Amino acid sequence: MRNPLISPILAILKDNPCGISEFDMLKKLKVQLPELNELADDANLQLFRQHFFIMNALYQLQASLWQEESIMLSISALHIKLLLTEQVHLSESTELNDSVDAKLAAYYLDWTEYEKTDEEEVSRLLNSFYRGIDLKGDREAALKTLQIAEPSPSKTAIKQHYRKLAQQHHPDRGGDKETFIGLRQAYEYLIF
Template identity: 40%
Template sequence: MSTDLTPNPLIPELLALLREHPDGISEFSLMKALEQHPAFADLADEYQLRLFQKHFMIMHGLYTLQTRLWYEEQLRVEISPLSVRLYTEMIAETCDEACLPGAGDTLREYYLDWQQLSATSAEDVQKLLRGFWNFCADPDARRSAFQTLELDEDASQEQIRARYRQLAARLHPDKGGDSEAFIEVRRAYELLRAGS
């Protein structure tokens, strides 16, 4: 799918915000900074659907920038729930779509499909939220997350955060680590943060 076919009105402001925050910025901070953007004026009245639509537009813009900046300026956009960051990285001139950050990432593909914005109803958002909280409350999922982080199940949030940072530093693909293991560690960390 070509992201250039769907102009996202948030892209110029998102890029400016990323450049203003070289150490990273949270999605929440991006949403607050863009709160008065005209693109948000005609969204749904229902609160949770409206919040989802804002989130979707921001994520679509970030993933679009991830692709554009990789090819146009050899800059990389790292997208995670806690921080979005713009940084430079040397890339091979022969690099193709397979080495694009996030290539093969189904979440990325979802957010790059602009039709998801209008196709998602308030009921869909409620189902997503219920599924998320059910997953977070699932003791087997939590147990597995603790195992992934190699922590006891009574670990504090500080211990979880410290262990995540330790593993992320070792496994991050940009530091020569295992990208699949890094993703699993990230998922485990997000699950344990959300369920606290």
């Protein structure tokens, strides 16, 4: 099935010769195609479907541009850009990148992945992601950073400790930027 976003995406890429992020592309597409805001009632499922729809179009476009025009489309969430063949630089990691790109392309070109992913599956994927970044030892380090001795503090206690230390170490009050960022990281880790 040819993705209806291909033409609008190609126009966006033409207007952004230096490339564009997926986020900015989505914002532009939502203005052109308001129906992208009606793909699901659940916000997380909505975002998944928008992302999938865009990536499916990008990988379809990537394949057709390369086969028909020898133009490469570089795809990542942070930077999507058309590359003419003289702009393509081969690196030592080309085989690894090709392997990763091939797996991503296969996933996003399989429309059944879109159809089978419901609200529950998106929630499971998000929870799996969050558990994956929950590294052992981080909790203890975060508690130590915020000077909390209690092993299971309440969210209120975490906020109080954070606010107290943030006031002391805020760069606008002469504090150290790195210390302040460390405090914020510890707070975000514990409050989540």
